[in-house]
Amino acid sequence: MSDFVSVASDGDVAVVTIDNPPVNAMSFHVREPLHQALAALRDDPSVAAIVIACAGRTFVAGADITEFGKPVQQPELRAVIAVLEAIAKPTVAAIHGTALGGGLELALGCHFRVADSKAKLGLPEVKLGLLPGGGGTARLPRLVGAEKALGMIVSGAPIGAAEALEAGLVDAMFDGDLLAQTVRFASELVVKGGPFLPVRNRNDRLGKADLAAFDRQAAELAKKARGLEAPIACAVAVRNAVTLPFDETLAAERELFLNLVAGDQSRAQRHLFFAEREAAKGPAKDLSRRKIARVGVIGAGTMGGGIAMAFANGGFPVTLLETSEEALQRGLATIDKNYAVSVARGSLAEDAKRERLGLFKGSTDYADLADCDLIVEAVFEEMAVKQEVFGRLDAVAKPGAILATNTSYLDVNAIAASTSRAQDVVGLHFFSPANVMKLLEIVRAERTAPDALATVVELARGIGKVPVVVGVCHGFVGNRMLAARGAESEALLLEGATPSQVDRVFTEFGWPMGPFQMGDLAGLDIGWRNRKARGLTAVIADALCEQGRFGQKTGSGFYRYENGSRTPVPDAEVEALIRAKAAEKGTTPRAIGADEIIERTLYPLVNEGAKILEEGIAARASDIDVVWVNGYGFPVGKGGPMFWAGLEGAGKIVERLEYWHQHTDRPIFQPATLLRRFAETGSWEAAARP
The missing domain is CATH 3.90.226.10 (2-enoyl-CoA Hydratase; Chain A, domain 1)
Known part of the structure; x- marks a missing residue:
């Protein structure tokens, strides 16, 4: 017919x-x-x-x-x-x-x-x-x-x-x-x-x-x-x-x-549906793909073990490398335990668990990575450590093997420079827990070969990840914008807000948790180490870390966690610490409303996204939305920060950023040129045109 x-x-x-x-x-x-x-x-x-x-x-x-x-x-x-x-x-x-x-x-x-x-x-x-x-x-x-x-x-x-x-x-x-x-x-x-x-x-x-x-x-x-x-x-x-x-x-x-x-929420969710499909296309289809038969993972800790599980879940044999037999066995035991939890929950059959565990080969010898087609390092987040690892990989990896770094912040170009094969180096920024979280930021370095990039984009889809290709800058897309979102967090506390108040504004907005609860969950010591490496400080968070308050894992951070519970309990000691630090700075606490909290945290988030687009770190505004919804919990019903900017009103965001820039003189509040153009055109695509 x-x-x-x-x-x-x-x-x-x-x-x-x-x-x-x-x-x-x-x-x-x-x-x-x-x-x-x-x-x-x-x-x-x-x-x-x-x-x-x-x-x-x-x-x-x-x-x-x-x-x-x-x-x-x-x-x-x-x-x-x-x-x-x-x-x-x-x-x-x-x-x-x-x-x-x-x-x-x-x-x-x-x-x-x-x-x-x-x-x-x-x-x-x-x-x-x-x-x-x-x-x-x-x-x-x-x-x-x-x-x-x-x-x-x-x-x-x-x-x-x-x-x-x-x-x-x-x-x-x-x-x-x-x-x-x-x-x-x-x-x-x-x-x-x-x-x-x-x-x-x-x-x-x-x-x-x-x-x-x-x-x-x-x-x-x-x-x-x-x-x-x-x-x-x-x-x-x-x-x-x-x-x-x-x-x-x-x-x-x-x-x-x-x-x-006809509603905004469905518009937002349909936007995300098409955004994920667009992001997952990756480089041109006519590019050849490298064959990936075996994957190597360096580091059997939380990230490395999770990354190894992600590939095993996708059916790939994995060589898991550690520096000592003790660390290796500890990592393999954790993987076994994680699969056992899935079996107990009924989400994985016992025979499937055995099949996946059978894909793992443990080693403490770099030479055992010689037959791997993709090698992912997940070692300590320090440039010197990662460069040493890549130098060793340069000597043992076979020609054409893709060498990937799981760095969250560091310069992938500098890591690639520690090898003689920069064309084979790419960033694969998994999110923790790596076997669960869907987002994978794929970092394209200056000399990454197109076929290597195309291969890892296709591979990411094959293991159930949502891939987004991004460029090189400190923190890439997600963590760079996260820093902008968090830049005012301590200022809000010093000026009169409490951690629980800020977190409540975020959850009412639709986030699964607020920034202080998230910090406690991730571990405050991670940010502390990162700040010290860069010569930065955070008055309140640093003071908490100096007291050994690293978050949930120590039972206290911005909140207390009683008897092993994951439920945050507001802590009078933290509020007293905040008031003391405010007094040292001569800051008089005042009432801070929900609107101000949104303006000083989420408006800079959008503004940083606009700068990322200006610099070509992200190819599309929708790619940024995919990153933030899948990796950081931005509310699905608001479509990601760049889509939400249109719902909120880009003109309003520019106006309020200018207000806060005038009153604080902080760079995060200086409206980006692309954001101003978005306010004029109503479209990120139109704003980005020359």
């Missing part, structure tokens, strides 16, 4: 095939011919059953989100599903790969669903700040029950075919030739005869719903939402499926969907 939808006959079973690479998205050019095909097959007396299948590597993996927020082209997905659902002949969705979002909603319009054993099914719209808009919240609870549907829709996490079969979402699971077995399944339905009940008319599971239990589950999910609107709307929509007639449930779902799609 079209280039995107075709119809073929297998006996009296019609097979409708969607072919819209790469993921068979339900774009208008798919919906229109699909709608026509279904209407024709509905009225064709020679057709006894209909199978909906997809070409390529997946079933329909979702709607075309580039259409969101634009005038709707008819037929929309709901109209296609309405035609499908009204067909009296048995209809069957043949699911392989992934059936996500609008794809699963299309399948829910069929009488039956069958799946390949490796298929995944889910409704991930919440991750875009939305809820399912094609009847998913009305139909899914009718198959799997309200509580199961609530968990699936609010988490957005897909489930496997076996779980879907057990839950009642699919009716059969097959291995082998899915289409042939689905046609056979449909033919058997014809022989058995109808009537065939559409999902909309199946109310048995809803009648068994325990609304009190549902509401408790929804309340728990609301706590975890941290200000995000979509999870709350999802819970409301699923509850409607239990309490309202079907058509009213659909109408309420549509109203909730339209409200979300």
Whole structure:
């Protein structure tokens, strides 16, 4: 019927095939011919059953989100599903790969669903700040029950075919030739005869719903939402499926969907979706890639062990190097313990744990790195130490091996200069815990070869990381901006704020924790060492460190942590220390409001991001947003600092930065030229044009 939808006959079973690479998205050019095909097959007396299948590597993996927020082209997905659902002949969705979002909603319009054993099914719209808009919240609870549907829709996490079969979402699971077995399944339905009940008319599971239990589950999910609107709307929509007639449930779902799609949070989350895809593209596709078969990691401490686990989790054999057998065994024991925790939680099978541990080879001899294609150092954050490591690698690594540094701040060009192969050197800045955190800042040095860069970008995606390529400067993108955000933290304390007040403003903004709680979690001694190496001071933080208060690991920092607890407790001794330091400086404490805290911490964050763009350290404003959301906890619903600047008003940010610069004469408040241009143009892209 079209280039995107075709119809073929297998006996009296019609097979409708969607072919819209790469993921068979339900774009208008798919919906229109699909709608026509279904209407024709509905009225064709020679057709006894209909199978909906997809070409390529997946079933329909979702709607075309580039259409969101634009005038709707008819037929929309709901109209296609309405035609499908009204067909009296048995209809069957043949699911392989992934059936996500609008794809699963299309399948829910069929009488039956069958799946390949490796298929995944889910409704991930919440991750875009939305809820399912094609009847998913009305139909899914009718198959799997309200509580199961609530968990699936609010988490957005897909489930496997076996779980879907057990839950009642699919009716059969097959291995082998899915289409042939689905046609056979449909033919058997014809022989058995109808009537065939559409999902909309199946109310048995809803009648068994325990609304009190549902509401408790929804309340728990609301706590975890941290200000995000979509999870709350999802819970409301699923509850409607239990309490309202079907058509009213659909109408309420549509109203909730339209409200979300027009809101700032969904705009922010859709921005991040495209930003991550753009950042992950990396260098040109036509570049060759180096083969990575074995990875070496130098350092079996917290970072090195986590990095090694990240590669093992991705299926790579890892040589883990330490300076002594004792340190090596300690690191390997920690890795074993971390995997054991995952097994205990049920997130990793015991055989998978054994398989991953079998990928590790421990060593104390640099010569054992000779067969590695990528070597990542994760040693102490001092230039001399790292240069010594790279000098030794220069002597043992094979030609073409990529040599990577996990430095958080240091000059990758200077590290590369300690080798005779600067073209093979790149920064791979993992975030702790490296086996969990998704962000990977990939630092492009002056002489990094394009194929080396392309290789590590592709590799990062392969081990489940979100890669962002950045240039060389102190702290790169994330930590450089973090320094700007934190520059006023002590000044705010000395002028009258408390650590708990500042942290509360941050959590109310949407951060998972505030800067002082984060410092305690990371360890205050890390920043202390860094400051001393650079000849810098921080009056309050330095004083705390001098007292041995390094944060959670010592039971005290900016807060107290009682009896091994991770819960911060405000400490009168810290507040007394702050007041004493303020008195030494002749500063009189005053009341400081939430607006001032935001202006003096987050506005400089945006301003530093603008400077980073000016200098070409980041290629796009959206790359900075990806860094901050995935690596530092910037609220997802605000889209990252550069996107949020547009919501907040760049003109307002410039005005207030000028005010604070005039009153403090601190460089962090001097508005960047690019920020001023953004205020004028309303677009970071337009502001960056010559």
